[in-house]
Amino acid sequence: MDLRIADLGPAGRRSPLALSTVRGDRVCNFVTDDERVLYRVVTGGELAGVDDSFERAGPRERIYFDPKAVRAAIVTCGGLCPGTNTVIRAAVMELCYSYGVPTIYGFRYGFAGLVPGSGYEPVELSPELVDDIHHRGGTILGSSRGPQDVGAMVDTLKNMGIGLFLVLGGDGTMRGAEEIYGEIERRGLPISVIGVPKTIDNDIHLVEKTFGFETAFSIAIQAIRSAHTEAKGYLNGVGLVRLMGRQSGYIAASAAIAEPDVNLVLVPEVPFALDGARGLLAWIERRLETRRHAVIVVAEGAGQDLLHEETEAIEVDASGNVRLRDVGQFLKRRISAHLETRGVTHSLKYIDPSYMIRTAPANPNDSIFCSSLARAAVHAGMCGKTGMLVGLWNNQFTHVPLREVVGRRNTIDPEGDLWLAVLESTGQPAEWGPSRTTRR
Ligand code: F6P
Numbered sequence: 001m002d003l004r005i006a007d008l009g010p011a012g013r014r015s016p017l018a019l020s021t022v023r024g025d026r027v028c029n030f031v032t033d034d035e036r037v038l039y040r041v042v043t044g045g046e047l048a049g050v051d052d053s054f055e056r057a058g059p060r061e062r063i064y065f066d067p068k069a070v071r072a073a074i075v076t077c078g079g080l081c082p083g084t085n086t087v088i089r090a091a092v093m094e095l096c097y098s099y100g101v102p103t104i105y106g107f108r109y110g111f112a113g114l115v116p117g118s119g120y121e122p123v124e125l126s127p128e129l130v131d132d133i134h135h136r137g138g139t140i141l142g143s144s145r146g147p148q149d150v151g152a153m154v155d156t157l158k159n160m161g162i163g164l165f166l167v168l169g170g171d172g173t174m175r176g177a178e179e180i181y182g183e184i185e186r187r188g189l190p191i192s193v194i195g196v197p198k199t200i201d202n203d204i205h206l207v208e209k210t211f212g213f214e215t216a217f218s219i220a221i222q223a224i225r226s227a228h229t230e231a232k233g234y235l236n237g238v239g240l241v242r243l244m245g246r247q248s249g250y251i252a253a254s255a256a257i258a259e260p261d262v263n264l265v266l267v268p269e270v271p272f273a274l275d276g277a278r279g280l281l282a283w284i285e286r287r288l289e290t291r292r293h294a295v296i297v298v299a300e301g302a303g304q305d306l307l308h309e310e311t312e313a314i315e316v317d318a319s320g321n322v323r324l325r326d327v328g329q330f331l332k333r334r335i336s337a338h339l340e341t342r343g344v345t346h347s348l349k350y351i352d353p354s355y356m357i358r359t360a361p362a363n364p365n366d367s368i369f370c371s372s373l374a375r376a377a378v379h380a381g382m383c384g385k386t387g388m389l390v391g392l393w394n395n396q397f398t399h400v401p402l403r404e405v406v407g408r409r410n411t412i413d414p415e416g417d418l419w420l421a422v423l424e425s426t427g428q429p430a431e432w433g434p435s436r437t438t439r440r
Contacts, residue, residue: 001039001052005399006181008190008384011062015382017098019059031058031379037396054206057376057390057397064192064384067099070163072381074125076139077110077169077176080355081198081212083362083370084168085133085140090374091166092130098375099382105160110144110169111176114153122160134367137359139168146318147176154183157191164192164381166374170199170210171409172320174389178402181387192381195389195402196373200358203248205408206400207391211373213250215366216357217243220255223353224297228261231293234347238284238294238335242328242352245299246321248411251357252299253422263287263294264428266327268301269412270419272432274334279432281338288344296331303327328352372397 020027036053072095076084088106095101107113108120123129123141133140157165157180167177174195181193197204200216220243227239245251249267256262264283266272273279287294307325308314315323332350339346362370369392376390376397391400412419423430 001404003039003052003054003401003404005055005385005401006185006387008064008192008386011060011064011383013063013066015059015061015063016067016100017059019061021061030061031056032060037393037398039393041394054391054393054398054400057380057399059379060383063382065163065382067101067382070101070382071103071105071161072101072164072166073105073107073122073157073160073162074141074166075107075110075113075168076141076143076198077167077173078143078145078199079170080138080143080358081200082137082215082358082360083211083366084138084198085130085136086362086367086370087168087196087198087211087374088125088140089130089134090371091378092125093127094375094378095164096127099378101164105162106141109142111146111148111153111173112144113141114156115148116152116156135361137361144318145172147179150176150179150183153180154187154189154191157184158187158189162191164194164378166194166196166377166381168196168198170197170201171204171406173198174204174402175406177389178387178406181402185387192384192386193402194377194381194385195405196377197389197391200251201245201248202250203410204389204391205405205410206393207389207405207410208394209369209392211366211370212358212362213254213366214369215360215363217251217255217258218363219357219360220251220353221259223351224255224259224262224295227349227351228259228295230347230349231295234293236288236292236339236344236346238288238296238346238348240328240332240335240348240350241295241297242326242350243297243299244354244357246301246324247409249299249302250410250412250418252297252302253412253418256297257418257421257425260425261295262297263291263426264296265422265426266296266298266302267412268299268304270414271305272303274306276433278429281335283429284335285339285342285344288339288346298327298331300324300327303330306330
């Protein structure tokens with residue numbers, strides 16, 4: 001890994017922040033580039049990455065931009081995510097009150113708002129305008145998916161005199177931010193590009209937690225509770241909950257551990273079989289025989305191999321994500337059909353909270369996280385860092401180069417602590433199989 005962070009040039013100005021450089025004087029300190037966050041804190045075993053470390057985020061004593069002259073801009077892209085307005089608010093407050101930046105724009109409807117002719121005029125953001133936006137879900141700026149013309153977007157930033165550009169989004173958005181940064185670098189423009197990791201899927205590489213994730217899985221718990229109540233209310237009740245999570249099952253896994261009524265979690269990272277003695281259907285039958293109810297949580301990207309006919313064309317959305325088949329409805333049909341065939345009286349209740357888990361405002365812990373990320377992003381941009389996103393690693397805020405993040409994704413390690421916690425909490429089998437041939 002190359003975790004070095006690019007910058008726009010020498011940071012020639014003193015920061016206006018009234019912080020200290022002396023430890024022990026009871027005044028909060030500036031952070032230096034020498035302060036590092038280790039990639040690997042567990043020693044022994046496999047030592048790959050042991051020498052790698054991230055730059056620690058935080059306010060720098062020397063800054064690149066003249067706060068009175070620089071213009072900042074914010075854009076929000078991709079799927080809606082709790083906490084987006086909280087990040088916007090905290091960034092505006094930090095820029096305005098801590099640094100004294102006079103002009104902050106918000107681009108409308110994602111990257112589309114940077115393209116002339118889109119018809120979406122940027123809005124000027126002020127503390128008054130953003131004052132209470134953290135109470136609302138969604139994004140006050142609007143969002144969109146999909147790439148736009150990179151040259152045209154950089155023209156817009158240049159023509160508007162933007163120096164600090166904050167980009168809120170997931171992996172597709174970070175790919176866009178990396179391309180914008182590349183074009184800015186090619187043209188030699190003094191524009192800092194700083195990403196803020198926004199996705200309920202929690203799947204951004206080299207970032208241990210993205211904002212919105214915690215709120216989303218906390219809301220998912222309500223669906224699990226209802227599924228459990230329904231399942232317990234009937235003889236052989238089955239509560240089946242489908243949750244978002246395209247290629248990473250973090251929402252399903254975390255919600256299930258947080259609400260330990262769940263007996264089975266299915267995620268994209270761990271294939272499962274339906275048929276045979278070691279298949280899912282036989283497992284559910286045994287579970288009903290012994291416990292008379294079962295609660296199942298399935299991530300939307302799980303079991304796609306069972307649903308997708310090889311001859312079928314793969315469709316993608318505007319962000320290039322494969323359009324998924326509905327694994328929830330598929331399991332509902334297959335479980336009911338199996339239990340009927342086996343003569344098991346049962347009652348299956350299917351719950352899909354869908355977009356409900358991502359349209360709420362951030363919960364308190366997520367809010368703290370959102371505001372901290374926003375401030376770290378502003379500090380990084382003001383001192384001229386660029387081509388990076390702010391992240392969290394080993395519970396420390398970090399600077400992560402965009403080039404190391406794009407094209408990769410965090411997924412649950414089936415041999416890691418999170419999945420072990422799922423297995424221990426649910427008591428489900430660690431392995432399914434061997435038959436994975438069923439397709440209907
Ligand atoms: O952005 C993450 C996410 O919420 C995924 O969990 C989900 O698969 C996807 O977005 C759905 O988004 P949309 O329907 O807006 O494209």
